[in-house]
Amino acid sequence: MQTTATPPxxxxxxxxxxxxxxxxxxxxxxxRLDPIDGDIPGMFAELRCTDEEVSLRSGLPVPPPRFLMLTxxxxxxxxxxxxxxxxxxxxxxxxxxxxxxxTIVTQRTPLERSxxxxxxxxxxxxxxxxxxxxxxxxxxxxxxxxVRTPLLPPRPADEAxxxxxxx
Amino acid sequence: MLTxxxxxxxxxxxxxDVVVTVISVSENGRVRLGIEAPxxxxxDRAEVLERIRRENLEAGEPSDRHAFAAYAARQANERSxxxxxxxxxx
Numbered sequence: 001m002q003t004t005a006t007p008p009x010x011x012x013x014x015x016x017x018x019x020x021x022x023x024x025x026x027x028x029x030x031x032r033l034d035p036i037d038g039d040i041p042g043m044f045a046e047l048r049c050t051d052e053e054v055s056l057r058s059g060l061p062v063p064p065p066r067f068l069m070l071t072x073x074x075x076x077x078x079x080x081x082x083x084x085x086x087x088x089x090x091x092x093x094x095x096x097x098x099x100x101x102x103t104i105v106t107q108r109t110p111l112e113r114s115x116x117x118x119x120x121x122x123x124x125x126x127x128x129x130x131x132x133x134x135x136x137x138x139x140x141x142x143x144x145x146x147v148r149t150p151l152l153p154p155r156p157a158d159e160a161x162x163x164x165x166x167x
Numbered sequence: 168m169l170t171x172x173x174x175x176x177x178x179x180x181x182x183x184d185v186v187v188t189v190i191s192v193s194e195n196g197r198v199r200l201g202i203e204a205p206x207x208x209x210x211d212r213a214e215v216l217e218r219i220r221r222e223n224l225e226a227g228e229p230s231d232r233h234a235f236a237a238y239a240a241r242q243a244n245e246r247s248x249x250x251x252x253x254x255x256x257x
Contacts (some may be wrong), residue, residue: 152239
């Protein structure tokens with residue numbers, strides 16, 4: 001199933017339940033999505049884990065994580081992913097309109113090094129809040145979307161050739 | 168680690184319901200595998216999962232998300248006439 005990030009894409013404040021814990025965060029399956037008001041309402045939201053016991057792979061307990069989520073359409077109008085049937089079925093997604101795509105922003109310093117994970121979006125069933133992170137079978141090159149896609153334009157000094165994102 | 172030798176077309180079975188078949192082996196050493204498993208079992212390339220895991224970990228670190236979102240939205244507004252430029256270099 002091909003899923004396109006076309007409007008209306010903005011999700012309201014809602015509870016989100018991951019089918020399996022978010023990669024990297026052991027025990028993180030329950031989240032709350034809160035849209036962030038701003039110059040462009042709907043562009044960003046905060047995804048906050050509500051599980052009390054979250055740990056790293058090492059077993060180290062950590063505070064429940066929070067993520068800055070971008071609705072990718074606001075920057076990449078041609079963004080789309082092709083969900084395989086098993087993945088869509090697992091979220092009870094029957095038609096394209098059932099799904100909303102959210103992408104995770106990684107903030108860095110300086111801000112221009114911040115990136116968006118367009119390769120592996122969070123897919124949410126907008127009706128029941130069931131979600132999962134989609135991992136394409138294709139490689140980043142084949143998929144055409146990268147794990148670290150720059151969000152902000154490079155500063156003028158970077159355009160001379162020092163720009164780019166270290167991977 | 169258990170090590171098994173298999174030929175093209177042969178299978179191994181993991182547990183009760185995971186079957187791995189060797190589809191082909193190319194001259195340059197590439198191995199194609201077919202995997203049958205229940206839907207709830209995650210099957211991904213290890214290096215891809217590790218890259219996403221690391222990115223998720225970094226993305227979840229504490230930061231001022233609201234301030235960043237406001238800044239990024241302003242940037243997007245300023246470039247609204249030429250949004251495609253955002254993807255340059257991606």
